[in-house]
Amino acid sequence: MHLNDTSLLETRAFVAGEWISTTGKLTVVNPADSTILVEVADCDRTIAARSISFAASAQVLWAKRTAKDRASILRRWYDLVVANADDLAMILMSEMGKPLAEAHGEVLYGASYIEWFAEEAKRVYGETIPGHAEDKRLLVLRQPVGVVAAITPWNFPNAMIARKIAPALAAGCAIVAKPAAETPLSALALAVLAERAGLPKGLLSILPSSDAVGMGREFCENPTVRKISFTGSTNVGRILMKQGADQIKKLSLELGGNAPFIVFDDADIDVAVDGLIASKFRNAGQTCVCTNRIYVQADVADQFATKLAQKVATLKVGAGSDPASQIGPLISMAALAKVEDHVADAVSGGAKLVLGGHGAGGTFYMPTVLAGCNATMKITREETFGPVAGLIRFESEAEVIAAANDTEFGLAAYVFTRDLARSWRMMEALECGMVGVNTGHISTELAPFGGIKQSGMGREGSRHGLEDYLELKYCCISM
Numbered sequence: 001m002h003l004n005d006t007s008l009l010e011t012r013a014f015v016a017g018e019w020i021s022t023t024g025k026l027t028v029v030n031p032a033d034s035t036i037l038v039e040v041a042d043c044d045r046t047i048a049a050r051s052i053s054f055a056a057s058a059q060v061l062w063a064k065r066t067a068k069d070r071a072s073i074l075r076r077w078y079d080l081v082v083a084n085a086d087d088l089a090m091i092l093m094s095e096m097g098k099p100l101a102e103a104h105g106e107v108l109y110g111a112s113y114i115e116w117f118a119e120e121a122k123r124v125y126g127e128t129i130p131g132h133a134e135d136k137r138l139l140v141l142r143q144p145v146g147v148v149a150a151i152t153p154w155n156f157p158n159a160m161i162a163r164k165i166a167p168a169l170a171a172g173c174a175i176v177a178k179p180a181a182e183t184p185l186s187a188l189a190l191a192v193l194a195e196r197a198g199l200p201k202g203l204l205s206i207l208p209s210s211d212a213v214g215m216g217r218e219f220c221e222n223p224t225v226r227k228i229s230f231t232g233s234t235n236v237g238r239i240l241m242k243q244g245a246d247q248i249k250k251l252s253l254e255l256g257g258n259a260p261f262i263v264f265d266d267a268d269i270d271v272a273v274d275g276l277i278a279s280k281f282r283n284a285g286q287t288c289v290c291t292n293r294i295y296v297q298a299d300v301a302d303q304f305a306t307k308l309a310q311k312v313a314t315l316k317v318g319a320g321s322d323p324a325s326q327i328g329p330l331i332s333m334a335a336l337a338k339v340e341d342h343v344a345d346a347v348s349g350g351a352k353l354v355l356g357g358h359g360a361g362g363t364f365y366m367p368t369v370l371a372g373c374n375a376t377m378k379i380t381r382e383e384t385f386g387p388v389a390g391l392i393r394f395e396s397e398a399e400v401i402a403a404a405n406d407t408e409f410g411l412a413a414y415v416f417t418r419d420l421a422r423s424w425r426m427m428e429a430l431e432c433g434m435v436g437v438n439t440g441h442i443s444t445e446l447a448p449f450g451g452i453k454q455s456g457m458g459r460e461g462s463r464h465g466l467e468d469y470l471e472l473k474y475c476c477i478s479m
């Protein structure tokens with residue numbers, strides 16, 4: 001791994017403002033070739049408890065500082081992240097596998113949340129309300145929640161943790177974060193830069209750990225933790241909800257998805273194909289907002305399948321270090337097995353293999369197109385999390401709305417049509433948190449990212465993203 005600044009490859013844990021080693025080690029592997037990259041500190045609940053306790057005292061002082069102070073430190077952090085983007089991208093690619101260009105894009109995407117919340121930090125406005133009596137004056141204060149615990153996934157190891165640390169600090173909170181065991185290095189490198197930006201000791205802790213369950217329990221059971229922000233699978237989100245219930249823990253949950261991608265017969269087919277490539281094959285299909293079901297109206301189904309297969313056939317599979325690679329490895333052999341199972345299940349259920357349908361060595365999987373899929377197949381009921389596009393024909397708008405909504409998930413959806421009225425009907429009818437119309441890539445720090453149903457609760461980014469880290473306090477003053 002060539003880095004301009006080798007100090008960004010940090011293998012110690014960031015605990016209460018100190019860099020510490022541990023006797024136990026967490027091994028970080030390069031998914032492209034299964035070679036061992038490094039060993040990092042492996043934290044346990046006692047270390048988590050120490051981080052949380054220290055965070056509580058640091059947070060009181062941080063909340064007393066001016067919003068402008070907090071904003072300027074976040075801005076310095078943003079500038080450092082951008083200045084070191086090449087190294088951060090190299091670290092990200094090495095531990096997660098995505099192509100270097102995509103990794104670089106993720107670093108800048110993560111940085112955009114830091115920039116955004118450096119600005120929003122100065123806009124935590126309160127309210128005055130006309131009183132209910134002549135001698136009454138009503139105020140609403142917005143105050144930081146306190147100590148936050150964050151748990152993040154492996155698929156966006158930089159952006160997902162930046163998307164939580166930035167608003168927490170902007171709101172005046174402190175935060176302890178446990179990155180995925182597979183990908184701790186990006187989070188540690190961000191902490192190196194946050195420290196360089198002048199972030200006071202103890203406000204941020206990064207706790208790599210092989211004991212996800214134990215760390216989650218500490219976060220849920222430690223009363224000093226006032227909020228948990230989680231990004232990951234719906235199953236784990238459910239566990240955290242149950243564990244946090246005893247203390248009515250505040251929760252933000254960004255969970256799994258099962259995005260429908262709907263192509264009407266009046267759509268621009270080339271635009272729809274490009275939209276599907278963007279939405280299905282980004283990060284080798286390993287994103288929560290990836291298209292997972294592709295509904296194509298019958299009259300254009302064959303044309304769409306042909307054009308899609310031609311485009312998918314050009315996608316190059318390879319290690320992220322190869323500049324020509326567009327589809328990197330899946331994160332693990334288990335992830336590969338799930339993709340293979342979904343394809344086998346679809347084919348045995350009658351789907352036609354149009355392209356791909358097999359591995360490419362290691363955890364690599366060929367970009368795949370299946371036609372003739374239906375609602376009985378795993379590929380439409382479960383999140384595939386791989387580079388497989390399963391096409392489903394439909395006849396009418398009413399039929400596809402019912403099919404698209406026939407899932408416990410509700411994160412993202414995509415609609416391709418040139419009919420303005422139809423686009424409005426679809427935006428209003430689809431049960432999800434985000435809709436792309438004639439586009440397959442919707443994520444930006446400017447907009448509220450999140451889902452409904454079993455895809456989670458709360459929103460990240462946008463002017464809404466700070467709310468999850470603030471409490472409202474109503475004050476009634478009698479003159």
Ligand SMILES: NC(=O)C1=CN([C@@H]2O[C@H](COP(=O)(O)OP(=O)(O)OC[C@H]3O[C@@H](n4cnc5c(N)ncnc54)[C@H](O)[C@@H]3O)[C@@H](O)[C@H]2O)C=CC1
Nearest residue numbers: 152153154179180212213216232233236254255256257288
């Ligand atoms: N809605 C969103 O924004 C996103 C959702 N996801 C979802 O995450 C999943 C893929 O990511 P994974 O890392 O495999 O998900 P995962 O849920 O297995 O792991 C996510 C994080 O939770 C931790 N974890 C696992 N079990 C835990 C437990 N019992 N208690 C506390 N923490 C625990 C893991 O160590 C990791 O840090 C997919 O379902 C994907 O859709 C991923 C990224 C973004």
Ligand SMILES: O=C(O)[C@H](O)CS(=O)(=O)O
Nearest residue numbers: 155156286287288289443
């Ligand atoms: O982890 C994910 O899937 C991300 O939330 C997807 S995005 O924000 O990069 O679109």
